[in-house]
Amino acid sequence: MMLFDGAERNVCVAKRQITSSPLQALALLNDEQQVECARLLGERLLREGGLDLDARIEWVFELVAGRKIFRGEKEVLLRLYQDQHEAFLRDPAASQDVLKIGQAGGDDALPASDRAAALVIAQALLNCDESLMRR
Amino acid sequence: MFCERIDITLNRRDFLGRVALGLGGIATLQLLRGTACGSSLPTVRGLGSPHFAPKAKRVIFLFMAGGPSQHDLFDYKPRLNALNGEDLPDSVRAGQRLTGMSANQARLPLAGSIFKFAQHGQSRAWVSELMPHTARIVDDLCFIRSMNTEHINHDPAITFFQTGHQLPGRPSMGAWLSYGLGSANENLPEFVVLISRDRIDQPLYSRLWGSGFLPSQHQGVQFRGGRDPVLYLQNPKGINGAARRRLLDGLAELNYLQYETLGDPEITSRVLQYEMAYRMQSSVPEATDVSQEPPSTFELYGEDARMPGTFAANCLLARRLAERNVRFIQLYHPGWDQHSGLPRGIRRQCADVDRGSCGLISDLKQRGLFDDTLVVWGGEFGRTNYSQGKLTSTDYGRDHHPRCFTMWMAGAGVKRGFVYGSTDELGYNVVENPVSVHDLQATMLHLLGIDHEQLTYRHQGRYYRLTDVHGRVISDLLG
Numbered sequence: 001m002m003l004f005d006g007a008e009r010n011v012c013v014a015k016r017q018i019t020s021s022p023l024q025a026l027a028l029l030n031d032e033q034q035v036e037c038a039r040l041l042g043e044r045l046l047r048e049g050g051l052d053l054d055a056r057i058e059w060v061f062e063l064v065a066g067r068k069i070f071r072g073e074k075e076v077l078l079r080l081y082q083d084q085h086e087a088f089l090r091d092p093a094a095s096q097d098v099l100k101i102g103q104a105g106g107d108d109a110l111p112a113s114d115r116a117a118a119l120v121i122a123q124a125l126l127n128c129d130e131s132l133m134r135r
Numbered sequence: 136m137f138c139e140r141i142d143i144t145l146n147r148r149d150f151l152g153r154v155a156l157g158l159g160g161i162a163t164l165q166l167l168r169g170t171a172c173g174s175s176l177p178t179v180r181g182l183g184s185p186h187f188a189p190k191a192k193r194v195i196f197l198f199m200a201g202g203p204s205q206h207d208l209f210d211y212k213p214r215l216n217a218l219n220g221e222d223l224p225d226s227v228r229a230g231q232r233l234t235g236m237s238a239n240q241a242r243l244p245l246a247g248s249i250f251k252f253a254q255h256g257q258s259r260a261w262v263s264e265l266m267p268h269t270a271r272i273v274d275d276l277c278f279i280r281s282m283n284t285e286h287i288n289h290d291p292a293i294t295f296f297q298t299g300h301q302l303p304g305r306p307s308m309g310a311w312l313s314y315g316l317g318s319a320n321e322n323l324p325e326f327v328v329l330i331s332r333d334r335i336d337q338p339l340y341s342r343l344w345g346s347g348f349l350p351s352q353h354q355g356v357q358f359r360g361g362r363d364p365v366l367y368l369q370n371p372k373g374i375n376g377a378a379r380r381r382l383l384d385g386l387a388e389l390n391y392l393q394y395e396t397l398g399d400p401e402i403t404s405r406v407l408q409y410e411m412a413y414r415m416q417s418s419v420p421e422a423t424d425v426s427q428e429p430p431s432t433f434e435l436y437g438e439d440a441r442m443p444g445t446f447a448a449n450c451l452l453a454r455r456l457a458e459r460n461v462r463f464i465q466l467y468h469p470g471w472d473q474h475s476g477l478p479r480g481i482r483r484q485c486a487d488v489d490r491g492s493c494g495l496i497s498d499l500k501q502r503g504l505f506d507d508t509l510v511v512w513g514g515e516f517g518r519t520n521y522s523q524g525k526l527t528s529t530d531y532g533r534d535h536h537p538r539c540f541t542m543w544m545a546g547a548g549v550k551r552g553f554v555y556g557s558t559d560e561l562g563y564n565v566v567e568n569p570v571s572v573h574d575l576q577a578t579m580l581h582l583l584g585i586d587h588e589q590l591t592y593r594h595q596g597r598y599y600r601l602t603d604v605h606g607r608v609i610s611d612l613l614g
Contacts, residue, residue: 003366005341017303017342020351020405022324023365025412029379030367072392080385087378098373116373120382127409129390129402 003027028127035119036102038126042118043107053081057121064125077121085117181315181592185584190548190613191509192319194312194579195453195464197492199484199514200293201337201471204533205541206520206562207248207481210280211261214560215520216247223521227563234287236474237523237534245561246522246531249478258552265485268493274552275496275505276543277612281556281565284516284537284572289337289472292515292537296572297343299601306347306592308576309463311601312583313353314346315590319460322418324356324411326463327456332360332444334470334487344465348594352404352411355465358452360444364423368416383409422459425451436494439487447491454498457508471514475524475532496545505546509582511575513542520562539565542575548582550614573606581608 005019028034041060049056057077061069069077088095095116099106106115125131206212223243237243250263256274269276286292291301298305306314309326318325328344344355358364370379387406394402425432425440425448432451433440439447446468453464468488473480492512499505517540518533525531539558545551556568577587580601587606591598 017345018351020408021356022408022412022415025409026367035371076385076388094373101371124385129405130393135399
């Protein structure tokens with residue numbers, strides 16, 4: 001909470017200070033717990049999101065952002081997924097590494113490259129300004 | 136060279152076009168950060184360039200949180216020593232308010248300092264035996280003995296010092312500079328905060344280095360006082376640099392789409408902070424690794440500098456950040472709030488900071504940084520000339536005292552070996568050349584090439600500035 005300039009929970013704060021620092025970005029992208037969270041969200045996307053990639057991205061976006069995805073946003077995430085999926089296919093060791101992060105077990109029935117690419121999509125979504133801040 | 140800052144009101148084709156073309160990070164960076172000088176895109180900026188040629192390119196502010204006792208360090212008062220134990224005369228106090236901590240004492244016994252004073256250097260400046268290292272460098276320092284503030288309690292007084300106003304919500308001085316002058320090193324934050332460990336007595340809230348109503352990209356970034364000054368610098372295993380870059384590009388695009396809908400500049404701040412985080416992953420380990428420092432470094436700063444989180448280690452880190460053109464480096468050393476047991480407490484504090492401060496000045500000189508780096512040393516107020524609590528021959532305490540206190544400045548554009556202002560013979564009131572906190576802020580900005588009346592930001596219907604509607608540049612301090 002310190003990195004996020006959060007108010008202590010035992011006091012009333014009339015107005016939260018505006019904050020965004022690179023320290024917050026580093027924690028949200030690299031902290032093991034955050035990566036693990038993205039990994040599991042990625043698996044849910046693959047399992048529960050529907051049959052094709054389009055449907056899955058729509059589903060996970062709505063889950064995180066609480067609204068329907070816009071077309072432009074979907075294009076960004078589709079490109080990111082395809083790009084990362086190819087990269088992880090070329091480098092299976094990297095996908096194995098990233099899927100080992102955190103304590104929770106993974107769903108080994110799903111292809112590793114799918115899971116790793118879905119992890120990146122989940123990270124992108126969880127790090128969106130809209131997911132972090134109420135504007 | 137001060138580049139123009141590119142506004143967030145970029146058009147989408149430009150923003151997405153460059154990212155989609157695969158220019159990726161560099162394009163995003165240039166676009167948002169404004170290295171694309173001369174671009175026809177609309178700009179928003181503090182100044183773009185300084186108002187006049189700056190003497191100082193950067194500031195290292197050694198903040199002594201709690202309020203060090205000027206009577207025991209720099210403001211020698213033989214008359215106070217002679218009247219030790221007598222009541223503070225009404226003619227001196229003149230009905231001025233006291234804090235609730237000593238206002239109800241039956242009497243206010245004058246307390247001379249038990250520490251020996253001597254004059255040092257060519258400038259013959261008085262320094263007590265508590266600061267033997269500082270005493271060696273007085274000819275490089277510019278003492279201000281006539282500092283005074285409006286505030287008598289820690290939080291309003293520190294907030295006032297950092298932001299020019301006692302109430303929270305305004306930008307800190309480092310944030311003003313980040314806004315006004317922009318970055319001199321794209322790979323590190325413009326405003327870095329370092330706090331000594333283990334000396335917390337009064338809390339230091341992060342809003343002290345906050346950006347207030349300025350966009351939050353200008354807020355200070357606190358480096359930790361541990362082995363890792365910044366946490367989470369490593370990418371997760373399996374994510375290489377290219378993959379991270381790709382993720383950040385996608386993220387920037389998503390955020391941009393969001394910005395387009397909401398128009399909130401804070402979204403742009405967040406994108407900028409993610410980009411800064413990316414660059415810090417490589418710049419911070421390099422900047423903060425002191426393992427290659429030669430033994431001579433530790434002779435300057437003392438062995439304490441090997442222990443992360445000490446004041447000396449933070450001074451060394453400050454020099455390394457100054458070398459890399461971080462614009463505002465704010466150190467805090469808490470622990471100066473000696474309401475009681477002052478002699479013991481202040482000995483410990485001086486042992487913490489004396490050698491490090493002196494080492495920093497010497498090191499900056501050796502590296503040719505002293506001529507364009509401004510160093511400032513001092514706390515939020517002074518301490519009373521009477522004892523809070525019982526006065527004995529070996530022990531006393533001192534309450535907060537806003538009427539007068541001593542600070543020093545050194546380096547870029549400041550007179551060397553100079554003492555400015557004076558207090559009365561009992562050290563209670565300023566009698567000559569008073570310097571207010573706003574005056575000091577105006578003078579610091581002046582040294583950085585900024586007219587303090589012209590660095591403004593419009594917020595809630597009016598223009599704000601660091602010095603509010605006060606402050607004058609003290610030209611007598613300028614070399």
